[in-house]
Amino acid sequence: MDELKPGEHPPRILVVDDEAAIRRLLATVLESSGFVVHLAENGSLGLAAAAAVRPDLILLDLGLPDLDGVEVIRRLREWSPAPIIVLSVREREDDKVAALDAGADDYLTKPFGVPELLARIRGSLRRIVGQAPEPVFRSGGLEVDLARRVVRVADQEVQLTPTEYEILRILVTHAGKVLTHRQLLSRIWGSSHLEQPHVLRVNISNLRHKIESDPSRPSLLLTESGVGYRLRAEP
Amino acid sequence: MDELKPGEHPPRILVVDDEAAIRRLLATVLESSGFVVHLAENGSLGLAAAAAVRPDLILLDLGLPDLDGVEVIRRLREWSPAPIIVLSVREREDDKVAALDAGADDYLTKPFGVPELLARIRGSLRRIVGQAPEPVFRSGGLEVDLARRVVRVADQEVQLTPTEYEILRILVTHAGKVLTHRQLLSRIWGSSHLEQPHVLRVNISNLRHKIESDPSRPSLLLTESGVGYRLRAEP
DNA sequence: GAAAGGTATCAAGAAAGTATCAAGACGGCT
DNA sequence: AGCCGTCTTGATACTTTCTTGATACCTTTC
Numbered sequence: 001m002d003e004l005k006p007g008e009h010p011p012r013i014l015v016v017d018d019e020a021a022i023r024r025l026l027a028t029v030l031e032s033s034g035f036v037v038h039l040a041e042n043g044s045l046g047l048a049a050a051a052a053v054r055p056d057l058i059l060l061d062l063g064l065p066d067l068d069g070v071e072v073i074r075r076l077r078e079w080s081p082a083p084i085i086v087l088s089v090r091e092r093e094d095d096k097v098a099a100l101d102a103g104a105d106d107y108l109t110k111p112f113g114v115p116e117l118l119a120r121i122r123g124s125l126r127r128i129v130g131q132a133p134e135p136v137f138r139s140g141g142l143e144v145d146l147a148r149r150v151v152r153v154a155d156q157e158v159q160l161t162p163t164e165y166e167i168l169r170i171l172v173t174h175a176g177k178v179l180t181h182r183q184l185l186s187r188i189w190g191s192s193h194l195e196q197p198h199v200l201r202v203n204i205s206n207l208r209h210k211i212e213s214d215p216s217r218p219s220l221l222l223t224e225s226g227v228g229y230r231l232r233a234e235p
Numbered sequence: 236m237d238e239l240k241p242g243e244h245p246p247r248i249l250v251v252d253d254e255a256a257i258r259r260l261l262a263t264v265l266e267s268s269g270f271v272v273h274l275a276e277n278g279s280l281g282l283a284a285a286a287a288v289r290p291d292l293i294l295l296d297l298g299l300p301d302l303d304g305v306e307v308i309r310r311l312r313e314w315s316p317a318p319i320i321v322l323s324v325r326e327r328e329d330d331k332v333a334a335l336d337a338g339a340d341d342y343l344t345k346p347f348g349v350p351e352l353l354a355r356i357r358g359s360l361r362r363i364v365g366q367a368p369e370p371v372f373r374s375g376g377l378e379v380d381l382a383r384r385v386v387r388v389a390d391q392e393v394q395l396t397p398t399e400y401e402i403l404r405i406l407v408t409h410a411g412k413v414l415t416h417r418q419l420l421s422r423i424w425g426s427s428h429l430e431q432p433h434v435l436r437v438n439i440s441n442l443r444h445k446i447e448s449d450p451s452r453p454s455l456l457l458t459e460s461g462v463g464y465r466l467r468a469e470p
Numbered sequence: 471g472a473a474a475g476g477t478a479t480c481a482a483g484a485a486a487g488t489a490t491c492a493a494g495a496c497g498g499c500t
Numbered sequence: 501a502g503c504c505g506t507c508t509t510g511a512t513a514c515t516t517t518c519t520t521g522a523t524a525c526c527t528t529t530c
Contacts, residue, residue: 093348094350097351100354101354104358113328116335118332122335122336123336127362147412148412149462150411161518162460162517197476198520198521199520202518202519204477204478205477205478205480206479215479225476226475396506396507397506397507398507433488433508436487437489437507438507440491441490444490458488458516460517461487461516461517471530474529475528477525478526479523481520481521484517484518484519485516485517487515487516488515488516489512489514490512491512493508493509494509494510495506496505497505500501500504
């Protein structure tokens with residue numbers, strides 16, 4: 001699997017299976033692979049959990065006590081595009097065909113090997129990368145695309161230096177909140193520069209001249225006198 | 236198979252398998268299901284056919300006489316997003332994991348049932364509806380045909396060295412994004428060269444002289460000082 | 471409203487990063 | 501072996517970014 005870029009969330013996986021032993025096993029394995037795991041023990045709970053959690057991927061046992069597995073797939077597919085990987089003891093081909101035609105993405109027969117399961121999970125997740133719209137911060141005329149490391153002002157691309165971008169990145173990821181001088185200084189220059197607010201001010205000033213329409217009357221990058229700086233978040 | 240909307244082309248499927256009997260069987264089955272089928276009997280021919288035919292889906296036997304199946308997957312994935320379903324007699328989990336991690340979408344062990352194969356084909360095709368991007372990148376006067384490995388500038392073909400092409404390929408597949416020096420270095424020279432940006436700079440410079448109209452004032456291959464490089468994506 | 475502390479801006483030198491040329495090393499090929 | 505194209509390496513010129521100090525401005529407090 002490719003390196004996870006900083007700032008990306010770990011994928012959420014929902015496991016729907018009635019056997020407690022399997023739930024525990026999967027939870028352990030998946031969590032140690034860096035996923036966030038949610039568990040449900042039957043179909044109705046699974047559907048509810050999927051709606052609540054919005055998982056990035058669903059592992060679904062076909063043999064559930066309350067609902068038919070294929071029915072669960074169909075109901076999920078009414079609104080969720082998340083990949084569904086079916087786990088089942090049934091070897092019968094009809095079952096596989098029905099599950100896949102209902103909208104499942106993959107089918108694994110128990111007992112399955114953990115490495116294969118992980119590989120199929122990686123594959124399914126890899127396939128949906130890029131279809132999900134990437135988070136872009138917008139406020140005023142400002143647009144910050146963290147994934148592409150591109151900043152636009154009034155649809156015009158703006159060139160930022162590494163430190164300027166780093167300051168903006170931190171402000172964006174905490175948009176609306178006040179960040180103290182010390183917080184910014186320690187995250188960008190390290191704790192040795194905590195008592196040198198000057199270097200921060202110069203950079204904030206430069207940054208304003210690049211992203212504010214009237215740098216002397218900031219509307220986005222606001223000063224909180226005596227405290228720090230704050231990026232205005234759109235309502 | 237679901238109803239084909241009028242005016243839509245039937246999906247093209249490329250079958251790469253060295254056993255004539257299986258090729259014949261699949262051709263019959265797939266054609267009677269409404270697909271257009273193309274056949275290739277080894278890895279090199281398969282790669283060539285894929286570039287020529289641009290199939291919507293590829294059925295690939297892993298045990299080919301000339302090239303390793305995983306290698307074929309990797310080479311396909313350099314430019315093609317088409318789903319790849321692996322057909323193989325190998326049961327070993329390692330093989331499955333390797334194929335899936337190389338970019339295969341699915342893995343079927345021979346002998347497989349035809350209905351299941353068709354179900355998996357339907358599933359894979361359903362998933363890519365509307366997202367098949369043209370594998371030809373265009374921006375400014377630059378044209379990069381990833382499938383044919385051909386680069387043109389102002390409709391004039393340009394000869395790139397292997398490393399130059401590899402750099403360009405990575406930039407194209409992440410067009411618009413900033414790629415850090417370290418990302419580029421590790422993907423082209425491996426993680427041992429992470430601290431040698433010089434070799435990258437020389438290659439970027441050479442590449443610019445081949446694809447930029449004014450290499451000293453780059454308009455496509457942009458420098459992000461202190462960070463890395465980025466290929467301008469057309470709006 | 472004046473003083474004190476905090477903030478903004480400018481400009482210049484230092485440091486870091488980047489571009490380019492060219493010479494030699496390497497590897498595949500006939 | 502000798503040729504070819506390609507890759508690596510070193511030297512050097514160039515550009516961008518960072519830091520720093522001087523100075524003017526603003527905000528808070530009394």
